Amino acid sequence: MIITAKPTVSMCYCTQCGSSFPILRTNKKIREPGHLKKLWCNKCKKETNFIEIRGFGKYTYEDFLIEFKYGNFSPEGERIESHWKKFVSEHKRGDN
Numbered sequence: 001m002i003i004t005a006k007p008t009v010s011m012c013y014c015t016q017c018g019s020s021f022p023i024l025r026t027n028k029k030i031r032e033p034g035h036l037k038k039l040w041c042n043k044c045k046k047e048t049n050f051i052e053i054r055g056f057g058k059y060t061y062e063d064f065l066i067e068f069k070y071g072n073f074s075p076e077g078e079r080i081e082s083h084w085k086k087f088v089s090e091h092k093r094g095d096n
């Protein structure tokens with residue numbers, strides 16, 4: 001059996017304005033869900049943290065929307081409530 005490392009596409013979402021763009025990932029290193037990544041945002045015109053969301057895993061776009069909507073990112077792009085899972089589940093409950 002031959003295992004090939006195919007590049008996968010991850011979407012990155014700006015923690016400040018919510019804009020997104022795809023990046024190609026070729027490494028197989030597994031990142032934690034909702035991994036924060038410093039990138040240049042064309043809309044904010046500054047380097048800030050982006051959330052990386054892959055096509056699989058525990059962190060989804062919906063999770064990002066909840067964190068974004070309820071202001072879980074500081075102006076520096078850091079998480080205010082570091083346990084995003086708890087934060088997201090609490091706000092999910094509040095919405096339903």
Ligand SMILES: [Zn+2]
Pocket residue numbers: 014015016017018019041042043044045
């Ligand atoms: Zn931005």
